[in-house]
Amino acid sequence: MADVFLHPSYDEHEQVLFVSDRSCGLRGIIALHDTTLGPAAGGCRMYPYASEEAALKDVLRLSRGMTMKNALAGLPLGGGKCVIIADPAAANKHDLLRALARQVQRLGGRYWTAIDVGVGPADVDVMAEECEFVFTRASEFADDDPPAHYTALGGFHGIRALAAYLRGADNLAGLKVAVQGVGQTGADLIGQLVAAGAELVATDVNEAALRRVVEQHGIRAVAPDAIYDQDVDVFAPCALGGILNDDTIRRLRCKGIAGLANNQLERPEHGRALMERGIAYAPDFVVNAGGVMRGSLPIFAAHDRDLALRKIKGIYDTVLEILRRSEAEGVPAEEIAERIALERIRGGHAMAA
Structure with missing residues (x-):
């Protein structure tokens, strides 16, 4: 090595x-x-x-x-x-x-x-x-209140912010979303999006898991590789990382990306590639911070579900600010988000997101 x-x-x-x-x-x-x-x-x-x-x-x-995620989350x-x-x-x-x-x-x-x-x-x-x-x-956690729900909830607010940026309103009715990955967090996110009136297409390499989600929510399924070619408003990667790369970016037909997978960009320059294609990108370490916002409380505070929910809801404002700054400055959203995180780290203190 x-x-x-x-x-x-x-x-x-x-x-x-x-x-x-x-x-x-x-x-x-x-x-x-x-x-x-x-x-x-x-x-x-x-x-x-x-x-x-x-x-x-x-x-x-x-x-x-995680350094970037925790700093931007104000933790x-x-x-x-x-x-x-x-x-x-x-x-x-x-x-x-x-x-x-x-x-x-x-x-x-x-x-x-x-x-x-x-x-x-x-x-x-x-x-x-x-x-x-x-x-x-x-x-x-209670059986009906798993940690994965809070990660998915953060993703839901991130997609709301992306919808507001793209359409001028965060009403998700009729929003077309392609979800890659229907594990615990992906499936939970799909449930929240369907309840909000979004139109879903999904995929997963686990055929049984995909079938369960399709039957539960009445959504459309496609083969794993076909998810990149879907004509949708939002692409939501919720599986493994590195999936936004030279091959997949040229195939995308979405207007924006907001998902729960970590390290979605294979390389930093792929953020610029998305911008050049006119695809708005909500940085993954902002969108998927809901789980650590809720789960990490025992490290430094008491369990406080209401506090966690308030912080998770704040992901909406953070994503919207990053997307607007990205457009105004002509800088990829990932770079804007990292700049904010690094400023907080250099300052030596956490700030509310």
Whole structure:
């Protein structure tokens, strides 16, 4: 593997730890990007990466994204992430999680971890057996009020803001939306959009999950690769990252993009490519911040659902401000959002979003 310090996504990370445990075969990476505003916070992802290089790239990009997300969300938190190189369906999943949790515990609170792809709230409860620095535990939420709902709610407000920018009103009736990914957050977002009168088309590589959503909401389904070609108002990526790239951007027929996936731009210059095509882009680390706004409260405050809901609703104003500034200054929205986040970090304090 190439020198970590020379990695294109390194971006002066404070700490990158490669962790292992012979007893269960753990191979993982913990990345702390920036702790200026507070302890690093970000989820634990379990995924069968094709290589260690792929895992390193993902964790570096994800942890940097958490720095931007937490700063823009007005949270007293820095950015971090961890990944486990494994199939989340593995029989020893809980052993892997406990082993990773012990590594997080050794950091003494510099990093707090949570749910992510392949790791759900019940899994975080397992990690809590070995580590006190975890959030989004299943035991902290009612069965009918899962953490994923708040991520989806933030996405809903982000799409409302994008609709207001595109159409001059945030009424979603008749808004055509293509959703890529119908996992917990994607499915929840679809339910909210359908209830608001939007017209949906969706896809997922998991055919059974897609079929359930189609039957529940009466929406249209397409094959995974066809989602980029849909003639819609909004494209909402809610699966994995890197899907806005040289190949897909030229195929898009949407007017704007707002979704819940992390790191949607394969490279920074793809933000400029979207702008040149006249496609408004709501930066993912703004739109998908609802989950951390709700779930991270135990790190620095008491559980306060009403406070979290007020902060999540504020995603609407943040997205709208970024889109308008992007248009006025001729600068990609991602750059505008990062500029605001970095200004807050340089100031050394969190500000209300």
